[in-house]
Amino acid sequence: MITVTEEAFDPDRRVSSFVDETLAFAYVFEDFGIDYCCGGDVSLATACEKANVDIATIRNRLRAVQESHDEESVEWESLSELVNHIVSTHHDRLREELPSLESLVHKVAEVHGEDHPELRAVEREYAVLADEMRTHIEEEEDELFPIVRKLDSGGSLTDFEVRTVRRELTTFEDDHEATAERLEQLSELTDGYTVPDSACASYRGMLERLEALERETHIHVHKENNILFPTVVSTLDADA
Known part of the structure; x- marks a missing residue:
């Protein structure tokens, strides 16, 4: 599970990597029209710019999801x-x-x-x-x-x-x-x-x-x- 703090939050991080670790974050990106699957290789900053979304808004939503949900970790044994x-x-x-x-x-x-x-x-x-x-x-x-x-x-x-x-x-x-x-x-x-x-x-x-x-x-x-x-x-x- 990703912890979205000032230290961990990186605008250069790939969008898909957030959802790799916490599936619930997918719904945040969906709500703002941010592509995290086929177009998930771009940075979060780039994705927010393309969607015309303030990156601080996304940060706050991700944090809210983390605090209020049992995150599903995308981890597989094989x-x-x-x-x-x-x-x-x-x-x-x-x-x-x-x-x-x-x-x-x-x-x-x-x-x-x-x-x-x-x-x-x-x-x-x-x-x-x-x-x-x-x-x-x-x-x-x-x-x-x-x-x-x-x-x-x-x-x-x-x-x-x-x-x-x-x-x-x-x-x-x-x-x-x-x-x-x-x-x-x-x-x-x-x-x-x-x-x-x-x-x-x-x-x-x-x-x-x-x-x-x-x-x-x-x-x-x-x-x-x-x-x-x-x-x-x-x-x-x-x-x-």
Whole structure:
């Protein structure tokens, strides 16, 4: 867990490193539109400047979170443990949520599409997003994670497996960027998930679940881009 004091607080520290140690900090960054997953390699000072946020405000929010929450530390005994956590916490959740939410998005677009034509675009964008995310998690579990588990167990990787891992890491990071762009598009189409005055319970529920999907995906991607993938690379380099 990070202690945000004057001494520990460093504006040159990578944004992702804060969330590496305390997941609850992710919600502070979410609230201020600071990218800590795909764009988490920049310094906190740079991120605040990009988001047009006073860095002192972020410091105070981080401190408040630390003082009022039981922080969840992102610490894993092994690569295999982290991979298993990603599957059980994020992939399995997506397998349940994506089709259910897709049905709800379609229903809301059918009922309210005439008064809110942007809902047709939401439906189209979500359908592509859901399909891409389903493919992505299956490819990770079929192609990448088994080799990561073998690497973690001390098994010797073939040259082909090493090349496969390095290629897949780049591919999956590109997928994450595309996913972030689609989620951002959904946010823009719904005016930041703003609930219209005329919205029914289904409409409201759809927006709440879309927003939750965006936040949860940011944390999911953070664990892969900023923790899992760099650890795999450093392990491969050490074994080279």
